[in-house]
Amino acid sequence: MSMTLEELRDLAAAIRGEVAKAIVGQDDMIDKLLVAMVSEGHVLLEGPPGTAKTFLAQSFATALGLDFGRIQFTPDLLPGDILGSNLFNFQTSQFTLTRGPIFCDLLLADEINRTPPKTQAALLEAMQERRVTLDGETHALPDRFMVIATQNPIENQGVYPLPEAQLDRFLFKLLVPYPAESEEASIVARFGKRQGPPRPAELGVTAVADAAKLSEASAALDQVTVAEEIVQYVVRLVRGTRDHGELSVGASPRAAVLLANAARARAALEGRNYVVPDDVKALAVPALRHRLTLSPAAEIEGRDIEELVTELVESTQAPR
DSSP, X not given: OOOOHHHHHHHHHHHHHHHHTTOOSOHHHHHHHHHHHHTTXXXXXXXXXXXSHHHHHHHHHHHHTXXXXXXXXXXXXXXXXXXXXXXXXXXXXXXXEEEOTTSSSEEEEETXXXXXXXXXXXXXXXXXXXXXXXXXXXXXXXXXXEEEEEEOSSOOSSOOOOOHHHHTTOSEEEEOOOOOXXXXXXXXXXXXXXXXXXXXXXXXXXXXXXXXXXXXXXXXXXXXXXXXXHHHHHHHHHHHHHSOTTEEEOOOXXXXXHHHHHHHHHHHHTTOSBOOHHHHHHHHHXXXXXXXXXXHHHHHTTOOHHHHHHHHHHHSOOOO
């Protein structure tokens, strides 16, 4: 069962309205999160401390009506701390699964780059297949399972780079900027007199959806047509990253699939049943920036990944 595109657009507007009760500004960020939610993708948020990355994830989960889980990633975190483990029950003489915090609808992986790659790898199967394997037994995660991870770009002490396989499982990498002056004044006026950190529910954020309704929203994407010309455009764009002289690592076929599906979601959220080139262009940078690696020569020249992606989008022929 799916909802109509008009119903989907109304639901997205309701979610935006609820999140806006807690979050000042960041409209584009919220729109990208909605695209990820509808297209069932994961999101990596990168920004300096104090820019409401965690609070945004909490408010988003509250508005969606999803079971929210949080893991604070630290250098001593182990895979079992994420997935759980089978513990021996002496009363029944059997092993019993103790589920880890990953068994939730929306997981906040806070400061994900503070834990070693071995522990980060515990998320790979979950993000790709929405299941985890413990002691040879497979356990399904909720159908709406989504990861929102955060990382701080400033600090370089006690952090680990995310492996390419991990990064490739994120649909978007979104850069969280400092707020504009007027927005920052509004934030201080709203929260400057509070004691302690705010909670979304305390600010009036309520659930306007649930897991079943969100599944209907994702099913609504079947109503959106992706013309063959758009498919070829996405393929040309992604393959162009592999042939680019200033990139040593290009985007994967998974990136092309996720970008096309995200473009369908953007079209649906705007009430259209067809994808246009602007849908792809609007999502190309956040969908590709974390999948590419500059060549040594490009690094020496001070080239920027986002500039390269923007140039590639402008130079790749789009269907008319």
